Amino acid sequence: MMRRAFSAATIVAALALAVSACGGGTSDSAAAPAQSAAADPSKISGEITWWDTVRPDSEGPTFQALIKEFEAKYPSIKVKYVNVPSDQAQGQFQTAAQAGTGAPDVIRSEVAWTAQFASLGYLQPLDGTRAVENESDFMASPLSSTKYNGKAYAVPQVTDTLALLYNKKLLEKAGYDKAPTTVEELKKVALDVKSKTGVNGLALNVDSYFLLPFMYGEGGDLLDVQNKKIVVNSPANVKAMATVTDLITSGAAPKPATQDSYANAMTALKDGKAAMIYNGPWALSEIYQGKEFKDKANLGIAPVPAGSAKAGAPTGGWNLAIYAGSKNLGASYEFVRFMSTAEAQAKVAKEISLLPTRTSAYGNPDVQGNKDVATFKPIIDTAVARPWIPEGGQLFQPLLEGYQAIVGGKTTPEDMLKKVDSDYHGIFKDWS
Amino acid sequence: MNGTTSDRAADATGVRGPGRREKAGPARRAMARHWYAWAMVVPVVLVTGLLIGWPLVRGVYLSLTDATEATMGRTIGVNVIPSTYEFVGLDNYVSILGSGLFWEKLVWTVIWTVVCVGLHYSLGLGLAMLLNRRVRFRSTYRLLLILPWAIPGFVAAFIWRYLYNSDYGVINAMLKAAGFGAVGWLDEPTTAKIAVIAVNVWMGVPFMMIAVLGGLQSIPGELYEAAEMDGATPWQRFRHITVPGLRTVSSTVVLLGTIWTFNMFPVIFLITRGGPGSSTEILVTYAYREAFTSIRNYSGSAAWGMIILLLLVVLALVYRRALRRQGEVW
Numbered sequence: 098m099m100r101r102a103f104s105a106a107t108i109v110a111a112l113a114l115a116v117s118a119c120g121g122g123t124s125d126s127a128a129a130p131a132q133s134a135a136a137d138p139s140k141i142s143g144e145i146t147w148w149d150t151v152r153p154d155s156e157g158p159t160f161q162a163l164i165k166e167f168e169a170k171y172p173s174i175k176v177k178y179v180n181v182p183s184d185q186a187q188g189q190f191q192t193a194a195q196a197g198t199g200a201p202d203v204i205r206s207e208v209a210w211t212a213q214f215a216s217l218g219y220l221q222p223l224d225g226t227r228a229v230e231n232e233s234d235f236m237a238s239p240l241s242s243t244k245y246n247g248k249a250y251a252v253p254q255v256t257d258t259l260a261l262l263y264n265k266k267l268l269e270k271a272g273y274d275k276a277p278t279t280v281e282e283l284k285k286v287a288l289d290v291k292s293k294t295g296v297n298g299l300a301l302n303v304d305s306y307f308l309l310p311f312m313y314g315e316g317g318d319l320l321d322v323q324n325k326k327i328v329v330n331s332p333a334n335v336k337a338m339a340t341v342t343d344l345i346t347s348g349a350a351p352k353p354a355t356q357d358s359y360a361n362a363m364t365a366l367k368d369g370k371a372a373m374i375y376n377g378p379w380a381l382s383e384i385y386q387g388k389e390f391k392d393k394a395n396l397g398i399a400p401v402p403a404g405s406a407k408a409g410a411p412t413g414g415w416n417l418a419i420y421a422g423s424k425n426l427g428a429s430y431e432f433v434r435f436m437s438t439a440e441a442q443a444k445v446a447k448e449i450s451l452l453p454t455r456t457s458a459y460g461n462p463d464v465q466g467n468k469d470v471a472t473f474k475p476i477i478d479t480a481v482a483r484p485w486i487p488e489g490g491q492l493f494q495p496l497l498e499g500y501q502a503i504v505g506g507k508t509t510p511e512d513m514l515k516k517v518d519s520d521y522h523g524i525f526k527d528w529s
Numbered sequence: 530m531n532g533t534t535s536d537r538a539a540d541a542t543g544v545r546g547p548g549r550r551e552k553a554g555p556a557r558r559a560m561a562r563h564w565y566a567w568a569m570v571v572p573v574v575l576v577t578g579l580l581i582g583w584p585l586v587r588g589v590y591l592s593l594t595d596a597t598e599a600t601m602g603r604t605i606g607v608n609v610i611p612s613t614y615e616f617v618g619l620d621n622y623v624s625i626l627g628s629g630l631f632w633e634k635l636v637w638t639v640i641w642t643v644v645c646v647g648l649h650y651s652l653g654l655g656l657a658m659l660l661n662r663r664v665r666f667r668s669t670y671r672l673l674l675i676l677p678w679a680i681p682g683f684v685a686a687f688i689w690r691y692l693y694n695s696d697y698g699v700i701n702a703m704l705k706a707a708g709f710g711a712v713g714w715l716d717e718p719t720t721a722k723i724a725v726i727a728v729n730v731w732m733g734v735p736f737m738m739i740a741v742l743g744g745l746q747s748i749p750g751e752l753y754e755a756a757e758m759d760g761a762t763p764w765q766r767f768r769h770i771t772v773p774g775l776r777t778v779s780s781t782v783v784l785l786g787t788i789w790t791f792n793m794f795p796v797i798f799l800i801t802r803g804g805p806g807s808s809t810e811i812l813v814t815y816a817y818r819e820a821f822t823s824i825r826n827y828s829g830s831a832a833w834g835m836i837i838l839l840l841l842v843v844l845a846l847v848y849r850r851a852l853r854r855q856g857e858v859w
Binding site for chain 1: 598599601603605606607608609610690693694695696697713715716717718800801802804805806807821822823824825
């Protein structure tokens, strides 16, 4: 019985290999005519579905307006816009793609998901298709997130990183006209805000991604991909965790909730109950809806405070990728191409302050006119590129559990990092 | 073609011993008499087999392999990925049962189930006894008490999650107003455990109450009258009439409640996501995490599922035997 199962699996595998060899050949020949036909927009027709992950109320309308423009330019293509919450899109896409039904033609894929989707065979390779246009114009770090095994599987849509966002009025009341530039200053400013205004100085968000600036700040990192080494348990990271603990125990930041802490920190900033938070450009449109920032000028944006080594925040952002099983590849290519033009990116940057991935877009007067984008641009340039590997998404859960334990006072930085280190060794079995 | 060969085989075996032939006779007669019953049952058997049997068999098979999302073969458009997973026997089970994590989760799952079902049943019984008397606005009370059951689980979970919010939640606002300090309900393992149990009890009591109320109303009033005539105290009446009268209902709902609570996914997942750390994670939510996050571990989560299933089957068997010993049959 067992042996039969084995041999059946082998035959299936052999067949699949044979089919893949043929498949590769046919797809190449099929791609060529599609490309030549693409030159005439009116000739491509069909309906494509796009899973978008932006906040539907503050950011969605801008993208829907872009779709209208696209449909005007390509009258026979219909785009079905589906908004999927960003924390669910990854799982839903994996489920749909694996099942072979219900996956969208185009998905807005987070930079860390792209390599994972590509490694699982869910994404259409885009090299030489209409989707990719003038790749050299893209910024290096976002572009590198679209590659897997040297092939392009996505096109960078927006990029982002973390910064220190602060309430200028509250800092002024505490006697500061500038944002703190180091973690030491951050602690002092936060304590002064607390003592002079009664409002909390800093609101922390208990999330792995938001821990990275502290780690990069001390010169730490999670992995050394080149040498296949797990480096999370390092003296630098111990120092980083100690810094975070100190911010909480000293009262510079109140002990954060571990559930809904992102939302709580945002609410605290918006309502003037905290003076500073770490967050990225995607949060700006929501922050401006808060009562403290009716006057947009009250929001200060500064690079994340530096640790003893440097100031560094992780590179984030979103790509546009095409599902390999899309029934309408031609239309999907055109859509991705359209959405990643410098003009489309400039429109998004102008309206909702999301950062373009094309260097040429920053030359656009609309983009230059947006103060937030201008502020974020130099911060982006110093952002630390993360390793774009399929397992990248698995790094966060152990770190999150450790962060929660530290905040709860249940562990020490040393023990926490030891635990994370052993969890990582479970993920990367052959790494040192 | 097939039929003839099997008929022939049946004949051959029948010829061998006279005893067999006699046995086949009544079976055939029963078939002839009850063919319509069999015909009626066939669709149910097919659908059940398809909806329950097949996934179960597939689950058992997967749990014996090392299949993950990355090793399962699939063809999507131009991407063809061959299956590379292999049969690994009981490796998954060995590694799960050999890990401290499993036992840690099992202990908490058992505590969670026992505390929840204990409170469900005792509170349900108490409320049912209250409502079984003649009181004013009885139907209003019943309606209000059944309400938590009518709210979908995930809605209730989200509402409670906001109530528990440490900075902006209603519960902490009330504590502060009353002069106490705020409590980080979902931030500490102990309070988080209390919090999820409280929500589950809130959601599960109405069902117990209604079930027990039905049981109470089926106990003939004459028994109580007779006992009262004989001078039995209220406690004696409860002990000797109510408890035995409720036994059939209780044994069923307690078993059901145990199985439901053991596998109560939404309360834990939606309120704490298993946190802080993974302190409130029960076996089912852990299996979910294996199956549905990052690169999915199909074989591992199938093995977790099988272990959970086996635990519950064993529990049900032991429970039934215990009941049968008490003279109860269901």
